[in-house]
Amino acid sequence: MTKRGMLIVLSGPSGVGKGTVRKAIFDQNNNDFQYSISMTTRQPRPGEVDGVDYFFVSKEEFEERIQTGGMLEYAKYVDNYYGTPLKYVNETLDSGKDVFLEIEVNGAMQVRAKSPDGVFVFLTPPDLMELKQRLIHRGTDAMDVINKRVATAVGEIKMMQNYDYAVVNDEVNNAVEKIKTIIRSERLRVTRVMPDYLGMLGEMNS
Numbered sequence: 001m002t003k004r005g006m007l008i009v010l011s012g013p014s015g016v017g018k019g020t021v022r023k024a025i026f027d028q029n030n031n032d033f034q035y036s037i038s039m040t041t042r043q044p045r046p047g048e049v050d051g052v053d054y055f056f057v058s059k060e061e062f063e064e065r066i067q068t069g070g071m072l073e074y075a076k077y078v079d080n081y082y083g084t085p086l087k088y089v090n091e092t093l094d095s096g097k098d099v100f101l102e103i104e105v106n107g108a109m110q111v112r113a114k115s116p117d118g119v120f121v122f123l124t125p126p127d128l129m130e131l132k133q134r135l136i137h138r139g140t141d142a143m144d145v146i147n148k149r150v151a152t153a154v155g156e157i158k159m160m161q162n163y164d165y166a167v168v169n170d171e172v173n174n175a176v177e178k179i180k181t182i183i184r185s186e187r188l189r190v191t192r193v194m195p196d197y198l199g200m201l202g203e204m205n206s
């Protein structure tokens with residue numbers, strides 16, 4: 001029987017650069033994991049191609065998919081739906097290949113609830129600790145605005161505790177290498193390797 005693939009989820013606060021890091025990973029052609037193309041109701045940006053960057057669909061089509069259980073997860077983000085079509089993920093995992101998702105935090109938590117054995121990576125901004133000081137020193141925002149910004153940032157960073165790994169996005173290539181190292185290490189986890197040996201032990205004993 002083929003061993004089921006591993007699900008890898010890259011997520012993190014808005015604006016941290018998830019899309020840039022994901023593109024940099026898949027610009028390298030030596031990956032042994034598959035990108036799951038998301039579905040969205042937002043309009044394509046110039047240069048974006050249907051079926052490559054996203055599956056661009058209408059609101060009606062997306063809602064129909066939700067109703068019929070066709071999405072692994074979905075979220076509304078800035079008035080548009082974003083989600084992961086379930087069929088591709090299941091078929092790819094069943095064929096033994098690993099699947100990579102790049103999604104926002106609410107969707108990631110839905111996946112965590114459904115697939116706790118996935119690998120959850122939180123991409124985090126490098127300069128949060130300095131944020132308040134920088135905002136104060138800059139002197140352009142009122143203190144209540146500064147506090148709101150810091151509170152939002154802190155709230156987003158607290159989501160980190162729901163993940164397995166935190167990768168600081170200080171420099172795209174560094175982040176890419178760290179994420180690839182995580183994937184390589186996770187494949188070597190005893191809980192992922194052991195089932196192969198249990199099968200072999202069973203055969204030897206029979």
Ligand code: 5GP
Pocket residue numbers: 014015018019038039042073074075077082083084102103104105106107108
């Ligand atoms: P953008 O419109 O800039 O391409 O994406 C907006 C946000 O949606 C980003 O944070 C991106 O990670 C997130 N996103 C992209 N695809 C999915 C998806 O399939 N599910 C969820 N939950 N979020 C997604």
